[in-house]
Amino acid sequence: MLFNSIDFAIFLPIVFILYWFVINKNLKLQNAMLVVASYVFYGWWDWRFLSLITFSIVVDYFMGLLLGKEENKKKRKLLLWVSIFVNLGFLGFFKYYNFFVDNFVAAFSFFGQDIKANTLNIILPVGISFYTFQTLSYTIDVYRRKIEPTKDFIAFAAFVSFFPQLVAGPIERATNLLPQFYKKRFFNYSKAVDGMRQILWGLFKKIIIADNCAEFANQIFNNSANMSGSMLVLGAVFFAFQIYGDFSGYSDIAIGTARLFGFNLMQNFNFPYFSRDIAEFWRRWHISLSTWFRDYLYIPLGGSRGGTLMKVRNTFIIFIVSGFWHGANWTFIIWGALNAIYFLPLLLTKTNRTNLEIVAKGKIFPSLKETLFMLITFGLTVFAWIFFRAENIEHAISYISGIFSSSFFTIPKFEETARAITTMILVVIFILIEWSGREGQYAIEHIGEKWYRPLRWIFYATIIFLIGMFMPTSESPFIYFQF
Amino acid sequence: MKRFILNTVLFLLFASIFYIVVLNLWGYYLPQSLKPNINYRIGSYGHMYSRLSEVKNYGEVDILFLGSSHTYRGFDTRIFAEKGYKTFNLGSSSQTPIQTKVLLHRYLDRLNPKLVIFEVYPEAFSLDGVEASLDIIANDKNDFQSIKMAFIINNVKTYNTLIYGLTRELLGLNSPLIEDTIKRADKYVSGGFVEREMGFYQPEKIEEKEIVFQDYQLKAFSEIVEKFEEKGIELILVYAPIPRPTYERYTNAKYFDSVMQGYATYYNFNEMISLNDSLHFYDSHHLNQNGVEIFNEKIIELIESR
Numbered sequence: 001m002l003f004n005s006i007d008f009a010i011f012l013p014i015v016f017i018l019y020w021f022v023i024n025k026n027l028k029l030q031n032a033m034l035v036v037a038s039y040v041f042y043g044w045w046d047w048r049f050l051s052l053i054t055f056s057i058v059v060d061y062f063m064g065l066l067l068g069k070e071e072n073k074k075k076r077k078l079l080l081w082v083s084i085f086v087n088l089g090f091l092g093f094f095k096y097y098n099f100f101v102d103n104f105v106a107a108f109s110f111f112g113q114d115i116k117a118n119t120l121n122i123i124l125p126v127g128i129s130f131y132t133f134q135t136l137s138y139t140i141d142v143y144r145r146k147i148e149p150t151k152d153f154i155a156f157a158a159f160v161s162f163f164p165q166l167v168a169g170p171i172e173r174a175t176n177l178l179p180q181f182y183k184k185r186f187f188n189y190s191k192a193v194d195g196m197r198q199i200l201w202g203l204f205k206k207i208i209i210a211d212n213c214a215e216f217a218n219q220i221f222n223n224s225a226n227m228s229g230s231m232l233v234l235g236a237v238f239f240a241f242q243i244y245g246d247f248s249g250y251s252d253i254a255i256g257t258a259r260l261f262g263f264n265l266m267q268n269f270n271f272p273y274f275s276r277d278i279a280e281f282w283r284r285w286h287i288s289l290s291t292w293f294r295d296y297l298y299i300p301l302g303g304s305r306g307g308t309l310m311k312v313r314n315t316f317i318i319f320i321v322s323g324f325w326h327g328a329n330w331t332f333i334i335w336g337a338l339n340a341i342y343f344l345p346l347l348l349t350k351t352n353r354t355n356l357e358i359v360a361k362g363k364i365f366p367s368l369k370e371t372l373f374m375l376i377t378f379g380l381t382v383f384a385w386i387f388f389r390a391e392n393i394e395h396a397i398s399y400i401s402g403i404f405s406s407s408f409f410t411i412p413k414f415e416e417t418a419r420a421i422t423t424m425i426l427v428v429i430f431i432l433i434e435w436s437g438r439e440g441q442y443a444i445e446h447i448g449e450k451w452y453r454p455l456r457w458i459f460y461a462t463i464i465f466l467i468g469m470f471m472p473t474s475e476s477p478f479i480y481f482q483f
Numbered sequence: 484m485k486r487f488i489l490n491t492v493l494f495l496l497f498a499s500i501f502y503i504v505v506l507n508l509w510g511y512y513l514p515q516s517l518k519p520n521i522n523y524r525i526g527s528y529g530h531m532y533s534r535l536s537e538v539k540n541y542g543e544v545d546i547l548f549l550g551s552s553h554t555y556r557g558f559d560t561r562i563f564a565e566k567g568y569k570t571f572n573l574g575s576s577s578q579t580p581i582q583t584k585v586l587l588h589r590y591l592d593r594l595n596p597k598l599v600i601f602e603v604y605p606e607a608f609s610l611d612g613v614e615a616s617l618d619i620i621a622n623d624k625n626d627f628q629s630i631k632m633a634f635i636i637n638n639v640k641t642y643n644t645l646i647y648g649l650t651r652e653l654l655g656l657n658s659p660l661i662e663d664t665i666k667r668a669d670k671y672v673s674g675g676f677v678e679r680e681m682g683f684y685q686p687e688k689i690e691e692k693e694i695v696f697q698d699y700q701l702k703a704f705s706e707i708v709e710k711f712e713e714k715g716i717e718l719i720l721v722y723a724p725i726p727r728p729t730y731e732r733y734t735n736a737k738y739f740d741s742v743m744q745g746y747a748t749y750y751n752f753n754e755m756i757s758l759n760d761s762l763h764f765y766d767s768h769h770l771n772q773n774g775v776e777i778f779n780e781k782i783i784e785l786i787e788s789r
Contacts, residue, residue, distance in 0.1 A: 006637065020484060187484045196491070418516030457494060461501040468502060469509065469520050473613065473640050 001044040002477060003253045004206055011041065016260055020187055027184050031158045034261070038163035042126070045167075049125040052090060057157045059086050060135045061150070067142045068149035076143060083139040091132045094124055099328030127167030129325060133292055135160050138174035140296055147175050155181035164257040168250045168478055170268040170288035177265070185262030194445070195259030197460070201444045202252030204463050206478070207471045209430050210245030212423045213238040215472060216414070221389055224399045229408030232399055239389045240382045241427055244273060246479045247286070252442055271438045273381070273431075274359050276373040278342040279352035281381060289325070293318050308348065315347055316340045326388070331396060335387040342380050358438050426470060503646055510647045520643045522617045523651070526662045529555065529576040530671040531622040533662045537673065538571060543595040546570040546786075548675070549586070550602025551578045551615075553723040556769045557602065560674030562779040568786075572675030574602065575619065579612040580703035581635055582619055585628045587707060591714075598717045598786070601707070603749075604725075605694040605739050608701060616641045620648045635699055681772060682765035689732045689767065694739045708746050719786075722751040724778055726760040729767050756781050 001007050015037045023029040043050050063083040070076050101118075108115045138159070141147040150156045159178045165171075220227055220235025227235065251268035258265045268288050275281035282290050294303075298318045302310055316337065323336020346352040359374065360366040366374065383400075390396035414420040437443035444463075448456040510521045526532040529552065545568045548558040554574025563570040571594055573586055583601070616636050620629055625648055633641045651657050664671045668680035711718045720743050730753045733739065743749040756777060758764070763774030770778060 187487070189484075189487050192487050193490075419519065422517060422519070457497055458501065460494070461498040462505075464498050465502055465505050465509075468506070468639055468643060469518065471520065471639055473520070473638055 001041045003250065003257075004203060007044065011037075012257065012260075019261060024187075028154060030185070031152075031154045031181055034158045034163070035154060035161060038158070038161040038166055041163035042161065042166060045126050046123070052125055052128070053131060053161055056087060056090070056131065056135050057160045059083065060139050060160070061153055061156050063139050064142045064149035064156070065151070067139065080139060080143045084136065087132045087136050091128055094122055094128055096328045097122060130169050130171055131160055131166060133171045133289075134173075137171070137292065137296065138178070141174050147178070150178060152182065162258070162263075164254040164261075164263075165265055168247070168254070169286075170251055170254065170266050171292055172265060172288070173292075177263070180263050187262065191259050191262070195256040197444060198252045198256030198259065198442050200256075200460060200463055201442055202249040202254075202256060204467060205245040205249030205252065205430070207249075207467050208245075208426055210242045210249060210479075211472045211476050212426060212470060213242040213245065214476060216420060216423060217242050217389070219415070221399070224395070224402060227402065228410045228412065229403045229405045230410050230412045231414075232403045233408070234412050236382045236386050236389075236399075236403075238423075240273075240378070240385050241430075243385065243388070243479060244269075245430075250478050255442075267441055271358065271434060271443075273378055274374055274435070274438055275377050276355045276359060276370060277346055277351070277377055278339065278380060279346045280355040281377055282339070282343070283356075289322065293322055297321060304347075311347055312344065315343055319343065330393050331387045331390050334393065334396070335384050338384045338387060342384070361439065422470070426466075503650065506643060506646055507650050510643075520640045521647050522640060523621045523644050523647050524617075525621050525657065526660050527618065527621065529618065530662065530666070530669065530677050531575050531618050532660060533664075533671045534573065534575070534675045535623045536662075537675065538573065538590050538594070541571055541594065541674075542569075543593075544569045544571045545596065546598045546600060547591075547594050547596035548572040548574060548600050548602065549578075549583050550574045550721075550723075551604050551607055552576045553604055553725070553768065554578070554602040555675055555677050556679060557723045557775060557778060558600065558676060558782075559672065559678070559772075559775050559779055560676045561672060562776065563783065564674075566783050568783075570674060571596075574675070575615055577607070577610060577612075577614040577618075579607045579610050579615055580700050580707060581612045581632055582615040584703050584707055585619060585632050587710065588628050589623070589626075591710075596716060598719065599711060600719050600721055600782070601747075602723050603720050603743055604722065605733055605736075608704070609695045609697055610700070611638060611697070612636050612700070613638045613641055617644050620644050625649050625652060635703075678772060678775075679765055679769065683761050683771065684726060684764040684766055686726055686728050686760040687767075689728045691732050691734050694733050694735050696742070704746070711747075718747045720747050720749040721782070722749070722753060724752045724756060724758050724763075724770060724774065725768055726764045728760070750785065752778060752781070 001011060015033070019030060019033060023033055039050055039053075042053065060083055063079055067076055067079050070079060105115060138147070138156075142149045150159075155178065158181050159172075159174065162172075162177070217235055217238040220231055220238065224232060224235070248269035255265045255268070266288055268286060270284040270287065272281050272284035275284055298314055301314045301317060303314060304311055319336040319340035320333055321336070323332040323334070323339075326332040326335075343352065346354075359370050386399050387393075387396045390399055412420075433447070434443045437445060437447055440446045444459075448459050451459070506521070510518055510523065515522075534555070546563060548554050548570065551574060555572050556574075558570070558572050558574075560570045560572055573590065573594075575582065575586075578586075612632075613636060616632055616638075617640065619632075620641070621644070625645065629645055629649075633645045662671070668682070670678045670680075672678055708718065722740075722743070730736070740749070740751055743751075758770075758774055758777065763770055763777065765771040
């Protein structure tokens with residue numbers, strides 16, 4: 001089920017009413033209902049893949065219990081590896097099988113050995129990368145004794161399958177989300193209103209910014225050979241806003257929806273395009289994944305401890321694995337490596353933790369220096385997105401060589417100039433709103449806080465109107481569903 | 484909780500009123516480029532306004548033509564009149580069964596045809612029906628059928644245009660239009676036909692595609708067929724001639740034929756008459772007047788030989 005669909009607009013109020021009005025007195029029933037709702041939500045796409053989630057839930061629930069009882073270190077490690085093997089095994093099969101087969105065949109043929117291996121026509125289950133990492137974090141944390149294994153199967157099933165964040169995150173940690181299923185939840189007016197506001201802003205980001213930018217980004221990337229350098233630059237910028245609007249919009253809707261049910265999910269995006277260096281960008285972009293890799297990969301590898309070579313190795317590993325997590329394509333690996341290259345100078349000069357606070361905190365405008373650094377960081381990010389969006393490496397290289405040509409200095413020409421200009425105006429309005437709200441959890445969290453209610457309502461109704469007026473006529477799925 | 488529900492309901496009410504008011508002001512004052520999701524154009528392409536104005540006072544007919552632009556550009560009412568048939572052409576651009584149903588609901592009883600020739604084109608079954616719905620909303624008086632159509636199509640552009648159109652009608656903002664009979668290369672002919680200035684087509688290869696039936700289009704189509712059966716009106720389904728490259732692009736054309744044959748008497752004219760892509764068509768879809776004459780003569784021959 002898509003958040004930006006009529007189905008979800010009907011589904012959400014039904015679940016909300018049942019949850020707060022019909023079974024509000026019984027915590028176990030509420031959790032069970034969330035599991036059922038989550039299964040309906042996921043099954044709407046393809047019910048057959050519910051068996052995969054169920055299998056993950058069952059395996060990790062029992063692994064958790066066994067890890068809790070077992071004291072023998074070797075056996076504990078074995079149990080952990082069983083959980084990792086099962087979870088990553090599914091992920092590996094559904095997401096990476098064809099990639100590995102293709103690359104093995106290519107590698108052998110490079111050395112003159114022709115081998116035959118068939119690829120399979122595999123459907124990638126929506127959200128598999130997200131819930132696999134979420135459930136893995138549970139067994140790892142139980143193994144590390146950071147969390148007690150749960151005996152409440154329903155609560156655990158609700159934690160793994162919680163519908164707001166099931167298919168595209170935020171990738172929650174058991175330490176944060178699981179205990180929320182144990183406690184009785186009380187309806188909180190401010191929290192619910194805040195949730196609604198965040199959903200509205202998420203929809204604006206997805207429908208207005210991401211979907212409109214997508215039309216131009218797709219047009220330019222799909223016909224990049226015939227585009228001028230200036231158009232190719234615009235295509236990459238459009239994609240930068242598409243992916244930000246799409247993914248952070250999804251996270252906002254997920255967090256807002258969870259708030260309606262009394263849950264707090266972690267912040268997943270923190271105004272990444274206002275970052276002054278790449279390290280800051282990675283602290284603000286897809287936070288739940290970055291911190292997952294930090295805690296479960298980077299630190300176990302040695303993190304920033306050890307010599308320079310070790311730090312460089314670990315940085316490359318984490319970025320490349322993060323890239324590969326996004327998809328079975330060399331483009332994602334290059335994208336990850338490129339970000340590691342960006343990150344390296346900061347790490348080596350120990351300036352990777354310089355910009356911890358949001359830019360120009362408490363001020364209206366940034367300084368000239370801050371503006372310059374933000375633009376440079378944005379430029380680097382946009383450049384890396386070209387690899388992320390390209391069909392393959394050749395496409396990315398030809399796209400980039402197209403940019404660095406004499407046509408870079410020509411005036412961009414769109415098939416629908418008026419629509420392109422309108423989209424650019426909407427993006428500028430969006431940037432201004434994001435800038436003004438950058439000190440909150442999401443842009444419109446505090447906008448209008450002190451206004452009279454009618455004025456505040458006009459502001460929200462205007463957002464709804466803009467969605468109705470500028471939404472593309474065809475419904476588009478979220479990009480991160482494919483990861 | 485009560486406060487939350489109450490405020491949500493109040494806000495939704497407020498937002499709905501706000502939406503309607505701003506939508507109308509926006510639609511009225513701003514240029515088309517700034518209102519991509521309102522497309523209210525009275526007297527637009529295809530002479531729909533003239534056709535719908537004429538049908539209201541046309542009286543009963545012998546034959547009624549229904550379908551897409553292949554219909555209003557393919558069935559010349561003058562040729563049929565010469566043979567003694569009073570006909571009306573109720574085709575419209577990209578008309579899908581959903582719009583056909585609306586038009587029949589409004590005009591079938593008034594026209595009371597003895598025979599209906601329903602032009603069926605594969606795309607009409609796979610389209611979402613947005614374009615044709617906007618044509619009807621802008622050029623005809625809206626009623627409950629328009630609202631029902633909007634809900635079936637479920638597209639923001641259709642909703643917005645309908646809200647805008649309904650408000651304009653309620654406030655009496657639409658002054659009667661006298662649409663030019665000749666617009667660019669098109670000439671409106673009494674009875675709903677549109678004659679295109681003579682032109683010739685340069686055929687080119689067209690990408691292959693599969694015919695996909697949208698469930699809701701097929702459902703509307705079945706209901707239309709049932710309606711004719713109930714009223715005892717004879718129905719003939721016609722796949723009008725199109726240039727060869729356009730016809731051959733469909734990889735499952737035989738399947739389309741078999742589906743249509745299951746509904747009523749069906750003639751696929753692409754297999755029945757031999758036309759020249761350059762000499763008898765003016766673009767990749769439509770017959771020029773030479774082609775129209777050949778096609779219509781053949782139809783009349785078939786009708787008379789029944």
